[in-house]
Amino acid sequence: MQQRPLGRSGLHVSRLGLGTMTWGRDTDADEAADQLRTYLDAGGNLLDTADVFGDGDSEAVIGALLDGVVDRDELVISTKAGLRPGTPRRHDNSRLHLLRALDASLGRLGTDYVDVWHVHGHDPATPIAETLAALDTAVSSGRVRYAGVSNFNGWQTAQAAAVSPTPLISAQVEYSLLERGVEREVLGACAALGLGLLAWSPLGRGVLTGKYRHGVPSDSRGGSEHLERFVAPYLDKRGAGIVEAVATAADGLGCSPLVVALAWIRDRPGVTAPLIGARTTGQLLGALAVEKVTLPAQIRRALDDVSAVRFGYPERQS
Incomplete structure (x- = not known):
C-alpha cells in the first residue's frame, strides 16, 4: 500500500487508515485481531482510535x-481526547x-507514547492557548510524537496551526461524497498551513455502500438504536441521487459502490488518508479492494x- 507524508512532517502513513x-x-x-493482521498484511500502518470509542x-x-x-513498531497509532463521555457528551479541552485523558489512553493502550494525538473538537469554553500548551507539554514530555486537531472548522484550524507552540501536522474531519463541506475552508487552511487531512466516515456513514438503496436493513447502523440518528441525515433525496451515481459507476467498472466511493475520497487533493471502519474482516477486505482501483x-x-x-x-468572490 502506498504511503504518504502526514502534513509537513517526516511521518509517513498508509493512504488508507484503519x-x-x-x-x-x-x-x-x-475479530479485531483478525482485522488488524489483514490490514497490516495489505501494507497499512495507520490505526485510529479515541478515548471515547466504546468509553x-x-x-x-x-x-x-x-x-x-x-x-508496536509496525503501527502509527492515532488517538483523540477532549470529549467527556456521557449523554450528551461535552467538549473539555482544558x-x-x-x-x-492522555495518561488514561496510554494506560489502556499499554504503550509509552502515542504517534499522533488529536484534540477531538473545538471547546469555546477553554482558551485555545491553554489547549495548545497542553499539546506542547504532551509532545515535549515524549508521550506524544505529533499533534493535530479533529472536527475544527476553517478558522479554528487556521488559528490553532498558526499559534501552536508545537507544529500541528494533521486535521481529522468528516469528508465523503455526501459531506464535502470541508472544501469551503478547511481544505484550504490545511494546504496553506501544512496539515495532512484524515477523512473520517469516508463512506458517508455507510450510506455510500448502497445498502440503504431499498430500505434500512435491521442489522445496519441505520437500523441500530444507537446509530440511527447518525445515519439519518444522508438518507434524503440528495443522498439517494449521489448513491445512484456511485452505483452506476460501480456497475460500469465491475466493482462495488464502496470501492468507487472510497477511491474518490482517497485521491482527492489534500487528503492523506481516509479512515475506514469495519465491523467484520469481510467488510474490511471489501474496502481494501480499492487498492486495485483508480477512477477514470x-x-x-x-x-x-x-x-x-x-x-x-x-469563499468565492468575483
Whole structure:
C-alpha cells in the first residue's frame, strides 16, 4: 500500500487508515485481531482510535493486541481526547482534562507514547492557548510524537496551526461524497498551513455502500438504536441521487459502490488518508479492494458534479 507524508512532517502513513470505533463494542477482540493482521498484511500502518470509542474499550482492545499479537513498531497509532463521555457528551479541552485523558489512553493502550494525538473538537469554553500548551507539554514530555486537531472548522484550524507552540501536522474531519463541506475552508487552511487531512466516515456513514438503496436493513447502523440518528441525515433525496451515481459507476467498472466511493475520497487533493471502519474482516477486505482501483477521469468528474458543494461569498468572490 502506498504511503504518504502526514502534513509537513517526516511521518509517513498508509493512504488508507484503519478506524476502530466499533472495537470492543460491535467488534470483539478476536475479530479485531483478525482485522488488524489483514490490514497490516495489505501494507497499512495507520490505526485510529479515541478515548471515547466504546468509553475506552477500543483503546483497551488495541492495548491487548500490542501485548504479543502485533509489534508496536509496525503501527502509527492515532488517538483523540477532549470529549467527556456521557449523554450528551461535552467538549473539555482544558489542560487538566487533556493531560489526564492522555495518561488514561496510554494506560489502556499499554504503550509509552502515542504517534499522533488529536484534540477531538473545538471547546469555546477553554482558551485555545491553554489547549495548545497542553499539546506542547504532551509532545515535549515524549508521550506524544505529533499533534493535530479533529472536527475544527476553517478558522479554528487556521488559528490553532498558526499559534501552536508545537507544529500541528494533521486535521481529522468528516469528508465523503455526501459531506464535502470541508472544501469551503478547511481544505484550504490545511494546504496553506501544512496539515495532512484524515477523512473520517469516508463512506458517508455507510450510506455510500448502497445498502440503504431499498430500505434500512435491521442489522445496519441505520437500523441500530444507537446509530440511527447518525445515519439519518444522508438518507434524503440528495443522498439517494449521489448513491445512484456511485452505483452506476460501480456497475460500469465491475466493482462495488464502496470501492468507487472510497477511491474518490482517497485521491482527492489534500487528503492523506481516509479512515475506514469495519465491523467484520469481510467488510474490511471489501474496502481494501480499492487498492486495485483508480477512477477514470470521466467518472471522477461525474461524481464531482452530482455531489458538488455550494460555494459563495466569501469563499468565492468575483
